[in-house]
Amino acid sequence: MTAVDTALNDNALTRRIIPCLDVTAGRVVKGVNFVDLVDAGDPVEIAQRYNEQGADELTFLDITATSDERDVILPIIESVAKQVFIPLTVGGGVRQVGDIQRLLNAGADKVSINSAAVSNPSLVREAADYHGSQCIVVAMDARRVSAEGEAPKWEIFTHGGRKATGIDALEWARKMARYGAGELLLTSMDRDGTKAGFDLELTRAVADAVPIPVIASGGVGNLQHLADGVTLGRASAVLAASIFHYGEYTVQQAKEFMAAQGIKVRLTA
Template sequence: MTLKARVIPCLDVKDGRVVKGVSFVNLVDAGDPVESAKAYDAAGADELCFLDITASSDNRDTIFDVVARTAEHCFMPLTVGGGVRAIADIRKLLLAGADKVSINSAAVKDPDFVAEAADKFGNQCIVVSIDSKKVSKEGEEDRWEIFTHGGRQATGIDAVAFAEKMVERGAGELLLTSMDRDGQKGGYDIALTRTIADRVPVPVIASGGVGNLDHLVEGIRDGHATAVLAASIFHFGTYTVGEAKRYMADHGIAMRLD
């Protein structure tokens, strides 16, 4: 008896519709988020994640409707992120039916926002989403830097130090996305995942780069993540969530197969 590793399908949502970008460009419209959520619920997903990728501009309120409709139909834990900048945003998402809210650029801009959010709603519902790229050269010690604006803007902030700081401020979980790997299908940045997972006391979700089921196994076994997030391999039907979980169980990872 032990806590099971989680498989979390992630749906990128824009204007209330599902999209998946390759390294966050070339978006392809691929469906209704609520229908996808129901399908993942039925398939045994351990959690679901919505990232509202256009939350910063128009049609911001569409996500609240998507979350509310999803919560009507799905009895699975739901994390929602994208454009979360104010306490009021978090409250609205939680009231709509989100269980956890992920904070990304607002945490970079103002780390105290994370502290305020954690104080208000509890650490357990505050996920800090960290987008980083490897910036060290060949032969140098590994170093990763935080990037914002969908990976286009460097910040000069060290990803490992930032992760530790976010946990101090009250993040209950970290969602680590490697922007180099995202959409490339070559696997997670295992060194990044393990470096941070081994340093922080909170759970870490590995994200960015899954192309096959071995990558999921590596995220948990080698990256020391407690959950693995993937989008396109599930979304385009390459593998089902059930296949992924059975594969991971066959490779020695404790999974929920109810």
């Protein structure tokens, strides 16, 4: 074994499982590609349930369409933060440093920035300088743009995957890491909502491109997909929504499944 191999064996950091809650009008909802939203329940109750199941973190995505209603999420985050003591990430509609401050004050530990990072990359730098990298997550939505047989290439999309930016996903990931992002939340727009599993090639390419943790997202349909995101995609964490919301699997089952494949996870009694 090389010194590096020895050092890596001497690494007890677990891979994280992060349930994602889409929130609008004070409720958790679930839909495919932002349409056909179905009510999935009360945010605080759901957060508590996932915490009891051993979720490592929770991500709240505010999918409210209008900016007028954005602040509806603040009391939700406050209520969750009073009762659930694991890291909370909030994203959706974050436009300026003031939005970040409000979410952190309400009890978010990390804030995820997506479209605003594309339109104004210096926001990420300012936010990381001011609040620290540990609370700045850059969410990147990527879509495969290479044809079959070509070298793989992915492009960054914004506005829920509708708007092309012309930005290469790997370059973008490196740039955001340089700008001070503490973590990247990587969603494959091709896979999101399909239950066909992560785009593992994309996940691996981004995870290998940056020195910061990458959370894989988009496409989880079963527990093997979660394990693959870590072992084949090399993600530090895996995020999923529907498989947990509808009670198909508990977080605990997901962890036991991953542990059985030799993945280090935090198992709670």
